[in-house]
Each structure stands twice: as C-alpha cells, then as structure tokens.
Amino acid sequence: MTNLLPIQDIVPFMKNWSCLITVQEKQQITDSKGMPTKKQKFIFYDAEGSKVEAIIFNADIPKMSPLLRVYKKYKITNAEVKPIPAKFQTAELTIQWVISTKTVIEEINDADNEIMPVxxxxxxxxxxxHHMDDKNKSVDVIGVVIAALDKKTLNRNSRESSVQKFVLLDEESHTVLLSLRDDFLANEGQQLLSNLHSYPVIIARRIKVNNYNGVALGTWFDSVILVDPPIQEARELKNWRSEILK
Known part of the structure; x- marks a missing residue:
C-alpha cells in the first residue's frame, strides 16, 4: 500500500509513496564528466506547482525514458529519493528522484489539456x-519558429556534427537564429521541421548566447527545447502570430 503525496511531502529516502506529476522538461541524454555514466534528467511538477528533478541512469534509460513524455501526466510510485549535492542544487530544485526499472510509471489520461502552472x-x-559569449550565463527565450536554414555537417573534435539554424520571431517582430545540433536536431529539430507550416512556438531554456555575425543562440548540455508547450505565454504568442498572418 502506497501513500499518494504531493511533491513537497516526499523527502529523501522515503519509501512506499506515489505522486501525480506532469513532465515539464525532458533533457537530452548526456555523459558524466570523466565517468562512463550516461544520464537523462527531467523536471516534474504537480497540481500545487511544486517541482522536483528526476534522473535515469545508464541501462535504465532506454527502458524507462520512453514511458515519460513531455506535458503528459503520470502516477509515479517508489522512485528512489535523494538530496541533490549542494554544488548542483538550484533555488527550487534540491531533491532528486532516481527512476529505475523498479519504479512504477502509470500514465494518467487527462482530457483537460491544462495550462502548466509554471x-x-x-x-x-x-x-x-548583453549576454554574448558569457560562458557562465544561460538564458530562457520564447519565440515563434518561422523558418529553417539548410542543415550542415561540421567536423568538431574529429567527429561529425549535424547543425541546423532556425529563425525565431518575438512579439516585437525581432528575429534571432537558434542552432540545434545532433540530438537536439534529431529530436526537437525534426518536430519543428514537421510543423513549420503551423509556426510552432518554442521555449528554449538554459540557452547560450553566442557572437556569430551578431547575436545567435545555441544549445548546450542541459538546454531544453519545449515545443508548443501548454503555457499561457506560448498560447498568446501563437495567437498573435495567427492574427498578423490574417
């Protein structure tokens, strides 16, 4: 028998609990520096608006990651609960749920298509x-994807890397280029290309600002691209774009 609890009541090393959450972010799979460890991070939120970081490691990734889709609601039971080491904590994320093959994940059908309370x-x-080439700074931006440039193949550190630039438009009609590489291009990039005709809105989180013939944006290891997220600002921007196209 498990207790159904909100995120804020689930503390490190707790056993026998369940929680109803929605997936806010699903990051790319990354390697740990200096270690043969692969990991994939998520951010979950609940009906109270509380958030928690979740993580999947190594061989559990291909088994458990496909069960968790962004913006979908789930009942999570008995993930391992740990404190995040202090040097990796943020103001709002101090606890981590480790998802493994022992974790029970049940999708909850939610017909309301609710606005994310974030x-x-x-x-x-x-x-x-003001943030160009600041290696210690990342930004969040929101924009409408209005075009894609040709895909290119580059050689970086003796390996091939695919990159494609997308043109983002804000509600003040300013534009900026966002470069998606490799896994970002294979996942969110393909989603954008398939829906260019509908002018998808994206929220690009933890993005680097580069100086490439002026201001340009690019992803790095913990960036996230949220495509048409159920967030009020995104829906307002999409409606604005629809109005100016009339």
Missing part, C-alpha cells in the same frame, strides 16, 4: 547582446 523569466531578444 513561470519562466524570459530574456528579450533586444537584451541578448
């Missing part, structure tokens, strides 16, 4: 210039 601090396109 807020982001977006950087305006006109302010991006």
């Amino acid at each position: 807020k982001f601090n977006y950087t305006k396109f006109t302010d991006l210039v």
Whole structure:
C-alpha cells in the first residue's frame, strides 16, 4: 500500500509513496564528466506547482525514458529519493528522484489539456547582446519558429556534427537564429521541421548566447527545447502570430 503525496511531502529516502506529476522538461541524454555514466534528467511538477528533478541512469534509460513524455501526466510510485549535492542544487530544485526499472510509471489520461502552472523569466531578444559569449550565463527565450536554414555537417573534435539554424520571431517582430545540433536536431529539430507550416512556438531554456555575425543562440548540455508547450505565454504568442498572418 502506497501513500499518494504531493511533491513537497516526499523527502529523501522515503519509501512506499506515489505522486501525480506532469513532465515539464525532458533533457537530452548526456555523459558524466570523466565517468562512463550516461544520464537523462527531467523536471516534474504537480497540481500545487511544486517541482522536483528526476534522473535515469545508464541501462535504465532506454527502458524507462520512453514511458515519460513531455506535458503528459503520470502516477509515479517508489522512485528512489535523494538530496541533490549542494554544488548542483538550484533555488527550487534540491531533491532528486532516481527512476529505475523498479519504479512504477502509470500514465494518467487527462482530457483537460491544462495550462502548466509554471513561470519562466524570459530574456528579450533586444537584451541578448548583453549576454554574448558569457560562458557562465544561460538564458530562457520564447519565440515563434518561422523558418529553417539548410542543415550542415561540421567536423568538431574529429567527429561529425549535424547543425541546423532556425529563425525565431518575438512579439516585437525581432528575429534571432537558434542552432540545434545532433540530438537536439534529431529530436526537437525534426518536430519543428514537421510543423513549420503551423509556426510552432518554442521555449528554449538554459540557452547560450553566442557572437556569430551578431547575436545567435545555441544549445548546450542541459538546454531544453519545449515545443508548443501548454503555457499561457506560448498560447498568446501563437495567437498573435495567427492574427498578423490574417
């Protein structure tokens, strides 16, 4: 018998619990520095708006990751609960759920298509210039994808890397280029290409601002691209784009 609890009541090393969550973010699979460890991170939130980081390691990734889709609601039972080491903590994320093959994941059919109760601090396109080439700084932006440039293949550190630039438009009609590489291009990039005709809205989180013939955006290891997220600002921007196309 498990207790159905909100995120904030689930503490490190607790056993026999369940929680109803929605997947806010699903990051790319990354390698741990100096270790043969692969990991994939997620951010979950609940009906109270509380958030928690979740993580899957190594051989559990191909088995458990496909069960968790962004914006979908699930009942999670008995993930391992650990404190995040202090040097990796953020202001809102201090606890981590380790998802393994022992974790029970049940999808909850939610016909309401609810608005995600989360807020982001977006950087305006006109302010991006202040963050160019700051290696210790990343930004969140929101924009409409209005075009894609040709895909290119580059050689980086003796390996081939695929890259494609997408043109983002904000509600003040400013544009900026966002480069998606490799896994980002194979996943979110293909989703954008398939839906260019409908002008998808994206929220690009933890993005680097580069100086490439002016301001340009690019992903790095913990970036996330949210495509047409059920967030109020995204829906308002999509409606604005639809109006100016009339």
